[in-house]
Amino acid sequence: MLRVGDISTNNARRYPHKRALVDAGRVHTWSQVDERARRLANFVRSRGLMPGDRVMVIARNCIEWPEIAFGLAKAGLITVPVNIRLAPDEVAHIRDDSGARAAIIHADHMAKFLGELTDMSLVLGIGARRELGDNALVTDYETALAGVWSSAPDVGVSPDDLAFILYTSGTTGRAKGVMHTHRGLMYQAADTNLVTEANRSDVMLATTPFFTAGGMVRTVSWLYLGQTMVIHQKFDPEAVIDEIERSGITFTTFIPTMLQRTLAILEDGPPRDMSSLRRISYGSAPVPPGLARRAMDLLGCDLQQRYGLTECGGQATILTPQDHRDILAGRTSIATSCGQETPMCHIRVIDEHGENVPAGTVGEIVISSPANAVGYWNRPEQTAETFRPDGLRTGDLGYLDEDNYLHITGRKTDMIISGGFNVYPAEIERVIAHHRDVDLVAVVSVPDPEWGETPVAVVIPKSHVTDRETLTAELTALCRSELAGYKQPRRFEYREEFPLGPAGKILKREIAEDLRRLASQA
The missing domain is CATH 3.30.300.30 (ANL, C-terminal domain)
Known part of the structure; x- marks a missing residue:
């Protein structure tokens, strides 16, 4: 069974000179990504971090993000992505709750968050060389990588070890850490590549944040086959259109508001070459049929919708490109749907007694999948309530229709x-x-x-x-x-x-x- 750190190892062996990551003027080949990941693993181990230790990553989208995920995984460490929009007190909660011993922080966020990291065993600063001055707390990331050996670290990592702890948004209180294993993430990567019909020649455009569940899944699934990932710091519709033309982007992920803003530019501006784009994946909300029609006409590509949540590894259903074409052709019964379960998933809808309900009846959605997380960090009671032997209790309400399409009606807490x-x-x-x-x-x-x-x-x-x-x-x-x-x-x-x-x-x-x-x- 593969582990997260094996992704860069395998692709470096298969495609050593192929572009793996592109961020503005910076390009890393697969051999460079794997070497840098090995160096990071060896450096953190040399500084006393042990397998199972947690490392916070506080960084905007940047070329270092995937290599950090691979490098920490190679060292047997657990990546704890941090939302850069949080307040310092919220970051302190994640620090204390996870028991993180180290942090990797982008220079852009030092002024805001460095005060919360003073007791860390190790703080690595990305792009920090000019920012450091006499600051003894932070070690420059590139200096650290350059000064350590590049051989493969001698660390035993099990597929059932934790790879990520991803903190939920905390809409009902303090954020909870959702625990993901190497095994679960590899299942999610395989599942995602199956339903998106991905191949190693894909060029993926990443504009949404790496610190979300989607970012975590993207790191493993969009690079799993040796694809190329082009990274944007943030979403900008003009920049997205330029990138599609310049880099031959084949696949990206949007939310409906992003899609609307991109289409508005294409409608009002001169003709652009979008011919490389084969598919856009979207989530968060359904795309109205009128918007879907505009997107397929202007972009000339397929659309797919997905549904999932942090606790299920990010994705559990897909409304396929053919489903979208069927909706536009008049199959209105699935227009409110987020699709059918993916190959790895089994979805049920239950009543308040835990019994399956008939088709068309609203109940709580339950997901069984090897990609599911394994629980909440340090919260055994909430883990037992949500992660049941017969499936993940999502807290989402919905129904399955006669054709097994899932329709979301809301959160239990939103009802x-x-x-x-x-x-x-x-x-x-x-x-x-x-x-x-x-x-x-x-x-x-x-x-x-x-x-x-x-x-x-x-x-x-x-x-x-x-x-x-x-x-x-x-x-x-x-x-x-x-x-x-x-x-x-x-x-x-x-x-x-x-x-x-x-x-x-x-x-x-x-x-x-x-x-x-x-x-x-x-």
Whole structure:
């Protein structure tokens, strides 16, 4: 069974001179990636770190990210990715909860976070040579790699050892560390490459953060076959279009807002050569059929949607390119779906007693997969509650239709109980999102003196919309025609933008809190 560190070893043997990583003007071949990963492994071992020790990685997207993942894995260490948007207190929580002994930090984040790392056994700074001055706390990353031997480290690493601890967003309290083994990540890499029909000649464009679950999976799956990964520090639609033309990008991953911004430039600008692009994978929210049509016409490529969560290794379903074509041809029954289970997964929907429910019945989604995480770090009770012998309790609500397509209706914690009836925000959002003048929509719960709580629809209208009263009237009529009375939004609110998490997910909790704050001030 392969381990994470074996990915660079195998590809260096097979394709030593092939481009592996590209970041602006920097290019590393597979032989260079593996050598640098070996040097990193040997350096951290020389500084007293032992197999099983945790190492925080606090870094924006950069060429070093994959080699760090491979190098720490070779040394038997556990990578703890850190969201660079966190507050210092939140980083301190991850430091203390994980018991990390070392950190690798990008120079861009030293001013913000270095104060939380003063008690570490080792701090490596990426791009830090000019930033260090007399700072004895930080060792320059490149200096460390240059001063150590490059032979393969003599460390026994089992496929069942932990490779990553990835902290969840903490929407219900302090972030929890989700534990992923080498074995689980290798299964996820194989599963991902199967469903994306990947091959070693693919050129992948990475724009979303490496510190997310998607970034973790991308590090192993997008390089598993010896592909080339082009890395952007952040998403910029103009830069994405330029990169597709320049580097012959074949595959990338977006969220719907990224797709919309990219298409807007292509529609308004001169013709561009997108012919290399074969597929875009997206998640976080469904793409409306109109947007899918525009994307397939303008980009000339396939689309796939995926559903997953950190605890299941990142991906459990796929709505295939053929499914998208079928939707555009009129198969509306799967338009609200996130697809069917991937080859490695078995998905069930259960009731409150743990029994499987019939097709079309909403319940909690349960995922069985060898790619599942193995639990929460230092949280045995929550691990026992979520990671059951018969599958992962996702906390997501949804149903399987007669053709075994999964339809998400929301989080258990997002469900609105209005007048004793269960209201699922995703049902309302899908109706509203089909309106031609709606860009994005989020339905949240607000307190109601009569019904306990009630849904409110918060809408980002398309840029040309100036008459919001007319839009409200049309959306009200649309909801009345397609939704039961108890599911009607109490009102419509409008915003220019939504708060987004690091993976691009709309932060509904912040939207709801803002509505409640405004109501209390009224």
